[in-house]
Amino acid sequence: MGRTPCCEKNNGLKKGPWTTEEDQKLIDYIQKHGYGNWRTLPKNAGLQRCGKSCRLRWTNYLRPDIKRGRFSFEEEETIIQLHSILGNKWSAIASRLPGRTDNEIKNYWNTHIRKRLLRMGIDPVTHSPRLDLLDLSSFLCSSQMNNFQNLLNMQQPLVMNPELLKLLFATSSHQQDYSNNQNQPFNPPIQNQIPLSNFGQFQDQVQQVPNSNANVCTTTFTTPCVSSSLPNESHLFEPKVEPYTSNFNDLSNYQQYFGHDIENWHENGFGLSTLKEDYVPQLSSHNYYYGSDNQNLMYQNSNQILSTPSSSTTPTPLNSNSTCILGSNTEDERESYESCNRLNFEIPAHILEANDFM
DNA sequence: AAAACTACCAACCGCGCGTGT
DNA sequence: GACACGCGCGGTTGGTAGTTT
DSSP: OOOOOSSOTTSSOOOSSOOHHHHHHHHHHHHHHOSOOTTTHHHHHTOSSOHHHHHHHIIIIIOTTOOOSOOOHHHHHHHHHHHHHHOSOHHHHHHTSTTOOHHHHHHHIIIIIHHHHHHTTBOTTTOSBOGGGGTOHHHHHOGGGHHHHHHHHOSSOOOOOHHHHHHHHOOSSOOOOGGGOTTSOOOOOOGGGOOGGGTOEEEEEEEEOTTSSOEEEEEEEEOOOOOTTOGGGGGGGOOOOEEEEOSOOSHHHHHHHHSSOGGGHHHHOOOGGGOOTTOOOOOOOOEEEEOOOSSEEEEEEEOHHHHOTTOOSSOOOSOTTTOOOGGGOOHHHHHGGGGOOSOEEBOOHHHHHHOTTO
């Protein structure tokens, strides 16, 4: 069944850029009569345009509530977060950004954000680090790595977040009270007794934050994997580091996001199929940024909340070298991270605490 | 100064969905 | 159930401004 075109071809209707006179006619008509029935509107308004063209012109340009100008960092941050959840649902994203149109957001994504993510070694579709660049194919081939495999096979887009990497290495029933053993190496086991040392090594470094009771544990995972199978992609490992902010700053966010009991998520399967599309994430200061070194994966576990009784729900960055909020850094400041070539995360400790599978 | 290149974004296009007949 | 219609969505295109060579 074919659809009839919204306006006949070659019937004298004008196309292309709108003139100010046309704009004024459309505005005048809508101000007097309101919009609706776009098919008949142009005729009534005296416009030689098809209804679709009028609707687009109005919704994307002439609407009085449209915000003009550059996207703020906060808006950019929101777009990235929402895109990680909703994918290319531009209208859904636009509905959470007052004054911005889906078209504008889509353009901004394609011309700015997408390129930046690619440069960071992040897949803009899945929002995951580009694991293919780490040459983990053999890692995935193991039948014993089912949990990891399942994660990668998920139909829903993965949210770019450090918890994913946690899950990669922490899927067993093993428990480690890391908060009480801060001097012990963080060495999450692999299910079915595949030693993690097969893939690399974790090394911890616990540091006290100056003028505070808080500790920051920096865990570095070093893998001997070299992307020798990707000789032509070496440019993708340029030492570019950009900040990024994830959207989980408390357990309830997880529950909202995954749509079921987070306590049992590892038992129920990683239930992203129950993702709530209308979930609106909260902005947080749960930060991480990606580097692009294919040999080192640096994992920073910020456990200051466990150590500070007067903890805030929005922990402040403790280490300016390791936390960088996207919305608060200038381009120049971002460039200063280029010397860093590691993958570096900060995970709020209460998230770690809440997930007993660690 | 001019050509070539790049970035940006308004506008177009085709498709799918919901609704009414 | 089949079809027509109205509308909205996401992908793509093409014009233009800015920058580089």
